[in-house]
Amino acid sequence: MAAEQTKHQYIGIERHGDIAVIIPSSEVEKLPEDLMEQAAQMVLAPLRADPPVGLIFDLSKVDYVGSVFLSFLLRCHKRVKEHGSEVVVAGASPRARELLHMTALDTLWALYADRAEAIAALTGD
Numbered sequence: 001m002a003a004e005q006t007k008h009q010y011i012g013i014e015r016h017g018d019i020a021v022i023i024p025s026s027e028v029e030k031l032p033e034d035l036m037e038q039a040a041q042m043v044l045a046p047l048r049a050d051p052p053v054g055l056i057f058d059l060s061k062v063d064y065v066g067s068v069f070l071s072f073l074l075r076c077h078k079r080v081k082e083h084g085s086e087v088v089v090a091g092a093s094p095r096a097r098e099l100l101h102m103t104a105l106d107t108l109w110a111l112y113a114d115r116a117e118a119i120a121a122l123t124g125d
Contacts, residue, residue: 010024010025010027010028010031010035010036010039011023011024011025011028011039011042011043012024012025013043013046015052016119017123018052018053018054019052019053019054019055019056019119019122019123020046020047020052020054020055020056020080021055021056021058021090021115021119022043022055022056022057022058022076023058023060023061024057024058024059024061024062024069025061025062026061026062026063028062028069028072029062029063029064029065029066029069031068031069032068033068036068036069036072039072040072040075040076043072043076044075044076044079047076047079047080048079051079051080051082051083051085052080052085053085053086053122054085054086054087054088054122054123055076055077055080055085055086055087055088056087056088056089056090056115056118056119056122057073057076057087057088057089057090057109058090058091058115058118059089059090059091059092059093059096060090060091060092060114060115061091062092062093062096063093063095063096064093064095064096064099065095065096065099065100070099070103070105073105077108077109086122087108087109088109088110088111088112088118088121088122089109089110089111089112089118090111090112090113090114090115090117090118091112091113091114091115092111097111
């Protein structure tokens, strides 16, 4: 399956048909709020222009999820949920899973071991 890819220095987006995958680099853990805002605008624009049927947050390169990044994830979630899209998380580290559990976001988003498993779940494959 061919993927279209948009890459920002800190966050990449891939499209697998109707599924969008947001792939943050490990650098997002250290981004100050103003740079995270710039990165967020780069990611939110294509989601707004062409809403996906499903959205995957691939956290496999991120060990820690801070409040600024968590706010970004929630903004993406809100944007695609407005169009009825499903949102899931793939590849979360044990630390990230713990934070998602402590914030009850693991009740909002299904957690999958990796991107392939998440894509299969969203596409019914």
